Amino acid sequence: GAVVSQHPSWVICKSGTSVKIECRSLDFQATTMFWYRQFPKQSLMLMATSNEGSKATYEQGVEKDKFLINHASLTLSTLTVTSAHPEDSSFYICSASGDRGTGELFFGEGSRLTVL
Amino acid sequence: AQSVTQPDIHITVSEGASLELRCNYSYGATPYLFWYVQSPGQGLQLLLKYFSGDTLVQGIKGFEAEFKRSQSSFNLRKPSVHWSDAAEYFCAVASNTGGFKTIFGAGTRLFVKA
Numbered sequence: 001g002a003v004v005s006q007h008p009s010w011v012i013c014k015s016g017t018s019v020k021i022e023c024r025s026l027d028f029q030a031t032t033m034f035w036y037r038q039f040p041k042q043s044l045m046l047m048a049t050s051n052e053g054s055k056a057t058y059e060q061g062v063e064k065d066k067f068l069i070n071h072a073s074l075t076l077s078t079l080t081v082t083s084a085h086p087e088d089s090s091f092y093i094c095s096a097s098g099d100r101g102t103g104e105l106f107f108g109e110g111s112r113l114t115v116l
Numbered sequence: 117a118q119s120v121t122q123p124d125i126h127i128t129v130s131e132g133a134s135l136e137l138r139c140n141y142s143y144g145a146t147p148y149l150f151w152y153v154q155s156p157g158q159g160l161q162l163l164l165k166y167f168s169g170d171t172l173v174q175g176i177k178g179f180e181a182e183f184k185r186s187q188s189s190f191n192l193r194k195p196s197v198h199w200s201d202a203a204e205y206f207c208a209v210a211s212n213t214g215g216f217k218t219i220f221g222a223g224t225r226l227f228v229k230a
Binding site for chain 1: 150157158159160161162165206210216217218219220221222223225
């Protein structure tokens, strides 16, 4: 199946700094990628839809200026958590639809962010 | 708006016993339905999916699910649970627009006792 890779797998940063998480589709082109946030023992909350070459579409309640998404190519989307605070600590997961239009999402391994 | 409900937060079954995880959805048209499994600290793996056709779909690891339009349900089943099946299970619904934007249920944590 298609492979989606996320980097870094985990990151610890100081409060006030910015952190960038990369999501790459390794063997297919992903016009659309999705970013999810998952709190401990909870479900995945869709944050935004990342569209190649255009602005991301954010879900209600998600701060655009806080969570910057860039989808510069068909294989790479980045999520930047700006001026991170402890409440931003979470597990961030990206996914991409395969290019065969089957609807199946291929998930990255996830990135665990801890803000001190 | 589409939504997914998994009424059971957690379920405990004995190894070798049968399993059924419930999922109800709300969607205006025929939905694309999925079941994913997540082991602790990891990403999600697709178990099975339903788009159209036969309402009983087979997945990996011996799982199956049945789409019942009249009940807006897509319950996951397995005839005999193994200890390695202990994990978090998510039901999801997607629309075929917007790149298959997918909404997940709250998840059901499966515990397997010896």
